[in-house]
Amino acid sequence: MGVIENMTPFMTFNRQEWAKLRQSYPMEVTPEEIERLKGVNDVLNIDEVADIYLPMTRLINLHAIASQELYRSRNIFLQKQEKKVPYIIGIAGSVAVGKSTIARVLQTLLSRWDTDVKVDLVTTDGFLYPNAELENRGIMNKKGFPESYDVHSLLKFLEELKSGKSHVEAPVYSHLTYDVIHDEKQVVTEADIVIIEGINVLQPPKRAEGEYDDQVYVSDYFDFSIFVDAEEVNILHWYVERFKTLRETAFRDPLSYFKKYADLNDEEAYHMAKDIWERINRKNLHENILPTRHRADLILKKGVHHLVTEIKMRKL
Template sequence: MAGMDLSQVAERLAARRPASGTYVVGVTGAVAAGKSVFAQSLAEHLAADGERVELVCTDGFLLPNARLAELELTNQKGFPPSYDHAALRAALEGVRQGPTIFPGYSHVTYDVDPALARTLDPPDVLVIEGLNLVPTHGPSLIDTLVYLDAEEAHLEAWYVDRFLGLWEAAEHDPASFYARFRGMSRPEVEGLARMVWQKVNLKNLRDHIAPARAQADLVVRKGPDHAIVAVEARG
């Protein structure tokens, strides 16, 4: 996403900013939509204007893998029941008032990692990216919600590429979640990634993630190379 022009997005965000207090911007969209890279680029863009910006992820609010196994939710990781909704709401409320702990998540071990937790003072802007940003109970604690939109075929291709990249990186990292797949051939791993996409991530997208598009304040449309092709304001 290097060289991506975020000025139009930043302008739309500025127009929706509250008069005072921490401005909470949510970035959501499908698995593999590029939320992390987009949110990082957005945070850097806003910080370049002198804002004190913090970036966090909802992955830290997933239930630990052991707890998901106890609840028989391992195959629904990323679905709404797999999150600690109360903890996420408490953190978003707390960070507007004082130092607040945001838990961390490792995409290498594929689990919540206490060592990655961070304590944040109230920033000028908090960018939070990930799933589970549309509340099921109570009012939203997000001031502006950005939805990253892309064709399902592009999303699947991005997911498979990411899966293969993590599988390749696991060759020299036995602690990686993806190390368990190192005994498989590349075509077998690609087939596994496509199966996971079709049976898990696509279902989550259609049933739980895509509905957030209608509730988003901004919809950022991405092309096959992740470049922004359109920005649509809602409401």
């Protein structure tokens, strides 16, 4: 039998094809809200919401309804009392690719499909080990790599969500102090949808020798997953530009972990950001993040201007 060319588990849409799938779903986000939702140096406008994110939330809403029906049917089969179990969406991708903005947009749009829908957003940054623990383990320079997360606690959190527990707590992270906030918790209560956003959420666990084992994956708890993709040259540019912007804003806060970079000039800031990227983020991208791209249900490919140019949707 000959090799089948272009065999892929995904259907590919360009921006125009994808935008048509919005159908008649109304625009319920104002320009002012869009401005509040976007992250540092991200590009987000009415057209991006209408063409990309409205069709996406329509698709996710259809999946969530079908999932709820299947869950109810299974409970009937098992003769179990039905519990409220949230539909969980995972969002993965590189640093500086715009995951947080997309997560906030989805949270806003999905919460407006129905007046009774409660959508919570949890970032996996809170499940990083505290800096003191990272220092103790000698992996402070690998912050954001899979080994820097308390995966056991993250799995426990997801297990509690999927078991129907009504009150579930997640740790909170401060990007200002660059550390987990001691004794502060985010409480997820009676959520219909929970969005889990983080660079490595599609990463399987590894054995010491680098081979995957048969443990439970974080992504095993996801009902739907999204990977935000872009060419590395663009991500590097966005990372450097974000670093420069933060140098003039958040880094100037006396409590900022990165206050030492606040007085760098443009050339110094460029070289510092590029050095951090090369030593840490690029390695994490190629070793841990990119290999998980095709585990997602939906891949959003961004172009040079930070706008989505192509969508890949996994076939059923």
